[in-house]
Amino acid sequence: MQEDFHYYATYCAAYLAGYSHEESLEIAYSAQFVDLCSRTFLSKIGAPLNAATTQLQLEMMDARTDIIGLQDITRIWAAFHFLPQDLYAQKPRRSKRYMQKYRLICGPNGDLLAKTVENARGKSLQHVGIAMHVLADTWAHRYFAGTPSLVINNTEHDFVELLDVDGEQVERPVKFRHSPTAADDLENGIYTNSLFQGNENSIMNLGHGRAGHFPDYSFAKYRYMPAWGDYQEIEKDNPADYEKAFAQMVYAMKFLRGELEPGASSAGVENICSGRGAEVRGAAGEGERIGSYSCIQGARCVFFRTGKYDEEVLDKYGARIREILTKRQLIASDDWKRFGEELSGHTVEDFDIEKYQEQYVNATKDGKDKTFIGKFIRGAISQKGMVTEEIHKSGNMHAGFSKLKRVRALG
């Protein structure tokens, strides 16, 4: 996703979830900052480099693609931009090596999403923002993996855009070119994507490069064949996915604010948390995982349920949101900003990457953690550690392993 959704739409969702204007701005800033917090930026301000939540193109060009380098790349991209949907997915007649990459495919409503939101509970607004970025990207970047892999992330050259013309769906073949500096031509259907690279672990095979910017355009509906799909075609409906992402963000932030009703066990009885935490199964179906306990010992257990969306927001603002999402434009920042300002009655300032730099740079060593960027860094390290640990626990070494500190200790 782009700045229009990560910053402005997240602001709108945060405000609708009940956060104040200032809190919503902090959450939105953090959500967008995930796309900009690179090692280059962190070294510029003297911050720990392991808090990087993205890699710049120049950094990726220099990145190693041996096992250590691949683990480093996967830790960043899988934790923040391509959260795996099912680390225990099964596919018959596939090697272990293939399955380790297949299980990193991103998608919404996975167990890791629940853990991501749970991980942000009781933490700073910056951590909430990070969680919202990750949540939103699970919808946009679904079907791609946050690890360089030709056999997973490659696509057939036949891309078809599905256009709505006078109420009818029309198919138009997409023409791809390899010109990173040229803007996509929406009118003529000419888009930029990454060059085909036959090397399995080439950095060009990371994420959705082969699909160009299509996953990040909220208006786009398209059909293509992914390399992992066994010749199945996927029809991606971004407006519907983005709408779900927005509604889920509102639900998630209401959960994080503590506004939701305590969850029920499969027996329909509220549980008193023993403090150890547990997984909840049942309710939606025998053995189906629907959430994890949030550990507040002695209190009624509240857990984040995946697959839940704030229907109230969609009922009230759905038409307006759909109007923004379906408008064919390279970036919808203006429209989301206008919506946000209408909701809150305040001016939504434009994103400025340098806004909090001085605060961090001038802070004392002990005071850095209390700054905006300091809190963001703690959230990022926590998120990265959690995801790396979960991937490692599943028997997958693609992200290496982390010395996971207890989430409470980082709170």
Place this chain on the structure above:
Amino acid sequence: MDTISKGNVEDLGCRYRKYQKNVEIGGKAIIIFGVWSIIKFIASVLLGQQSLRDLLGIDPNYPEQFMFVLVVIMIVLLALTMVWHAYIGVSAIKYAQGLKKSRFFLVWAALMLVVTVCSIPGYFDPSNNPESLDTVIVSVLVDLSMSFSLLDMIYSSFMMTRIKRQMG
């Protein structure tokens, strides 16, 4: 909502796309094998231990003009070989991409398959130079690969037609 379609129609669609891809890749493979045949012949004449005269078994007493005519004939034959490969390959690719409906190229592909398979036993002729065993092994493997590509391409083309009929 996003859809990954399920059910019989989509299964057929998947299989159709799979065979389509096989035909396209087979076509590209045939073109590459054709180029390789040319390169192999030229390399064996220019860099090999035998001259063209030795390769063709020409009596050294024959005049140079005869050799000149033979060279011209060899070049024409090489060009025809390349055209043969290119025709099959390009036709297969166009057929796979839906740009061509005629499957006449399969006749030529079948002929090439027969010729290739029949030529393989010739590599094991006892009169061949035993020092060129490595070349023989590689040539056999290449010819086997080409035979497989041709067979797969022919089979996949027929399967494409059959599935298309099933899909209606």
